Amino acid sequence: MTKSTLDRQVEVHLLDHEVRYTQGRRSVVNALARAAGPMSAAELSEVVGESVPLSSLYRTLSVLEEAGVVAHHLGAKGLTRYELAEWLTGHHHHLVCVECGQVADIEIPSSHEEIVRDLVARIASLASFQPSDHALEIEGRCAECA
Ligand SMILES: [Zn+2]
């Protein structure tokens, strides 16, 4: 998906939710679209720079999250990171490095995804739970920390 298609999708979605797609919100969405994984507010702030001061960055993120454009990811050490919602980026999972704290997106082949979905369904059925979605998080060491 090209960046402009994504930008357009967000624009239409926000319009539906009566949320203005301001320059600041645009910068945040574009920064997240280019990221290799969920980003913390501090990391995002470095990318968007002065266009969105840290004070309004949190507000921007919560407006976008409330509108369903951004989702948050809670790290093992309680660090909140942000990413675009899966309807924009596609279903994926996360690799979490326990050394450096990096969180990277990983898309797995559909044959593997089927196995995961099947396993999730089996686990959930043990508790008579109807799964609607899942998020797989693999902890370990990234290539740089290994
Ligand atoms: Zn690492």
Ligand SMILES: [Zn+2]
């Ligand atoms: Zn999956």
